[in-house]
Amino acid sequence: MAIAQFGVVVLDAPDPRALAEFYADLLGWQAGEDEEGGEWVEVAGPQGQKLAFQKAPDMVPPDWPSGERSQQFHLDLRVARDQIEEAEREALKLGARLVQHDEGKRNWRVYLDPAGHPFCLCLC
Template identity: 40%
Template sequence: MPIGELAAITLDAREPKELAEFYCKVTGWDVLFSSDDFTYVGPAGTPRLAFQRVTDHTAPQWPDSAKQFHLDFKVDSLDEAERELLALGATKPEFQPGGEKWLVLNDPAGHQFCITVFS
């Protein structure tokens, strides 16, 4: 029997509402709860993404093994998804080890995430 159930994956950010809006556009999810310091997004009844205010948040650097974690998103087309994500405020670091298999991007708060055509 499990001890607990995963409720959310929480990302620190200086502006949690703005970061939540970015991920809502990426995933098509809705905001489930929002306050000045905390926002949950996702489909009801499943683990969610959460964003909490950390006023002195420092974005991880890439490439650097201290990035701690990253999110992966399956997409239909790397080129199309890259264009759309950059238009939403993502940035693309110069170092790209994935070749044609995946891309590393940074969300507006600087967290790394990957897009891939493979699942």
């Protein structure tokens, strides 16, 4: 029997609203209202999935791929193989930064979101 149920992944951000809107646009999800005086914003997916963003004004982003400030975790987002180029263009337009291209050798590309958290667009 499980001790707990999975709830939500929470990312620290200097500006929770801006990062929530980035991921809402990237995933086609819905950003909710600011909670706790702008300290917390959730983004909800069509099947109830959630990402949350909490205010961390002194957040120091990871220095990927350096080990000095490791990534600690990252999000893998699935993209259809025939849509990867379009997905990359849209992610870059939203404010992501490409930091590792797959160069045809792997099935993923690594980006940093506007707050510096790494995420991957993975071919499915």
